[in-house]
């Protein structure tokens with residue numbers, strides 16, 4: 001196989017490593033999970049990204065979701081350029097932040113009000129604080145393998161034994177910060193019931209990804225989210241549905257609009273990010289008027305941000321959402337389905353054990369033929385086979401997520417031509433995955 005020239009990326013990576021830990025501003029970008037040199041991108045247009053050596057790739061990362069319309073979409077660019085011309089930030093109320101909030105509220109009946117922030121981490125951290133403020137309780141339940149950003153309380157790992165309080169999931173997280181987090185296995189109702197039986201009167205909220213997609217894509221089993229809401233509500237706790245990944249990617253109303261339960265089985269708080277900024281830093285959390293009115297300045301739960309609701313970022317998010325028509329969602333569903341199917345067929349032909357798991361138009365390929373329903377089973381996959389597959393795809397001009405534990409993302413710009421390029425790269429990558437390393 002011909003290896004692409006990566007001299008410029010290597011040179012930039014050397015420079016980056018001198019001034020930035022690991023050469024990156026977010027760890028997965030460093031390629032540690034797959035080895036090799038990360039590509040430094042210089043431009044993107046539609047479904048294609050170009051690196052510092054001038055190589056083109058079909059992009060199946062899409063900035064981890066935000067580039068739902070493709071890179072440098074003309075109407076989004078126009079909106080951002082117009083916003084830039086009006087000034088970058090006022091630290092005072094402005095127009096587009098109201099319009100973006102209206103756009104979000106119009107999409108989700110359970111969300112009467114939103115507060116805009118600048119990252120998914122801030123959204124989930126603030127939603128947890130709000131849930132604690134509303135209930136007056138300290139503990140939260142999260143699931144192993146679900147990612148909710150990197151605030152201390154949400155970087156907890158499971159303690160030993162069922163239904164115990166968490167231990168720090170990172171150096172620098174205190175035992176105290178992790179001790180209020182109960183970490184349970186995803187999709188395990190019995191563990192949730194047991195945790196609520198023991199600690200129900202201390203639990204402020206359960207936080208879950210609407211569909212888990214940060215351990216690879218692991219959809220909730222039928223009725224699981226409804227069960228979480230019922231269990232939480234029976235104990236006076238809230239359910240936080242983290243839609244930072246699914247929000248307005250899987251449908252016009254996010255996961256809630258596609259598969260979300262209603263009434264007493266609906267979540268109480270929702271978090272958004274990624275798509276709602278269209279590639280600029282915007283995230284949000286929202287819920288009923290009653291819950292959201294507990295936030296400052298109306299209520300006693302403090303939360304703030306110098307750049308929250310930034311006019312350029314919200315103009316980008318607003319233009320992105322307005323261009324996400326029903327046709328776009330139909331296209332995303334079809335493209336995701338086709339690419340998942342092509343990958344599955346290529347791996348079948350090469351005899352590589354695998355399974356494609358999907359949640360709406362989110363999907364990922366697990367290199368195992370064992371069922372994957374939670375983090376423990378996700379970890380049975382052959383990550384070395386994924387690394388070989390990843391690099392062969394990269395050499396074939398397709399940029400996949402540099403980790404086996406990530407979703408693959410498509411955009412409205414992934415057209416038939418793009419899909420043909422993916423199809424052309426797959427057979428060699430599947431053979432590379434099948435190779436038993438010497």
Ligand SMILES: *Cc1c(COP(=O)(O)O)cnc(C)c1O
Nearest residue numbers: 119120121147148149242244245
């Ligand atoms: C990406 C992600 C976050 C964190 O968002 P950042 O903007 O990276 O801080 C939180 N929750 C989920 C489900 C995510 O996918």
